[in-house]
Amino acid sequence: MSEPIAGSPRTALVTGGSRGLGAAIARHLAREGWHTVICGRSEEDLDARVREAAEEGVELHRVRADVTDPASVDALFEELAESAPPLELCVNNAGGNYSHRLVGVREGDDPGDRELKPHPVDTWERTVRLCLTGVFLVGRRAAEAMLRDGTPGVIVNISSAVSAGSYGQSAYSAAKAGVESLTRTWAVELGEYGIRAVAVSPGVIDGAALRRRSAASPRHAAYMEALRGHVPLRRWCSEQDIATTVAFAARNTAITGTVLEVDGGGLPSRVVVG
Template sequence: MSEARNALVTGGTRGLGLAVARRLAAEGWSTTVFGLDQGRLEKVRAMARSEGLDLHAVRADVTSEESVRQAVADLTRTRPLHLCVNNAGRNLSRLLLRTPRDGGGELLTHPLDDWERTLRLCLTGVFLVGREAAASMVRHEVPGVIVNVSSGLACGAYGQSAYTAAKAGVEALTRTWSYELGPYGIRVVAVAPGVMDGEALREKSTAFPRHARYMEGLKRFVPLGRWAAEDEIADAVCFAADNPYLTGSVIRIDGGGPPGWVP
């Protein structure tokens, strides 16, 4: 390409976000990642230098309206934004109700704080960043693309009230924004991964052997018999960014299942 296109990836200092950012930078995008952990931001900068990538790391809190406004304004002050990948998120597994393991005491319920923190990061963060990215694209008259990372769990899953509600909301925002932003030439697409064999899964499986056994058992419901590599999901994000007639769609890349997690 004659002139570098500019991309933003939230939650881009690890896992899928970092895989997407590296892929975009390798393909010639001038890429910026948003993250909160200063140590991880520094690692991304060091990696970019060592690999010769046009990849930058900025501290920004996607749950803060002011932080998002300032970070996107700084990013687009001298150059337009062509692609925004809303990837930041976190899954907190909580049952709506559960009885104490010893059978006594009061019924335990899903904490409101966990619900609100999950929705603020996984849904409100998408809204805030997507809104500012779209406004920037319109101001610069750029026919840009917003790719929202959803999940194969958006249809519902055991012990995932907050996360599944947030991801279902992400898919609804994707369709809504495709209608609203289409007249400006802006496309909006969602990518919904299944389980990824990445850093997050490995860390949790190491810390909780019971979870590792549960996840291993789930593979029997996946026709391909394995979890996705993060690079395979990054491929889908790049496809969504490059296909000029794709908007309002949810690309499900889950190996054929499972449709939702069950006990």
């Protein structure tokens, strides 16, 4: 059973539930009756989300945790084991994109005068650590908890439409492709115990992160507008589109090892503006 039963609450953990998409997923799950726990690094953001939800009559629980730190993830799962009902749904949502082009090329005034800037190693490692290693660290503890408790639960990993490769996003695209691969691997490893793994792959989300970046850079705003023109449905997806898909993945016990694409029909890997 992967739906919380009335009177028998089950826990849903949402990593990165303190902002953006994760906060929307958490609120949606809590409204559906899950004992919903959000985690993130900022105490302030966690408190704010719990408070805002309470004002809407929705109960969220919070645990501060850094998904890139094995000791912090261990402590998170110890706290869940002590203070929450059995874990039945783990949403690996925490992520961030610090990618660049493999080699940035800036043309100088004179022909052949080029400034070349290779992708920094630190932003590569930061992105892969958060988007891929973080999913691994949380996923292994979640599966362990479900196996220990005998809970036929589900791990939902948030991927991205750019997992197929995308201009300027070496680290992020590779990490998200890795997330989809982990999902398939976990599905075949855990299926015999009734535990499922599903990836949800959003296109561009019309949310705070997009608005922030577009407001900060007219160039980014113009690029995103051009990109949207290449999406078959000519629209971004909303946080609610993704939250309802996560809930669907949790409910539908026939789904495992698959990637649910919620992207308006897909994104091109590059558009050229101007």
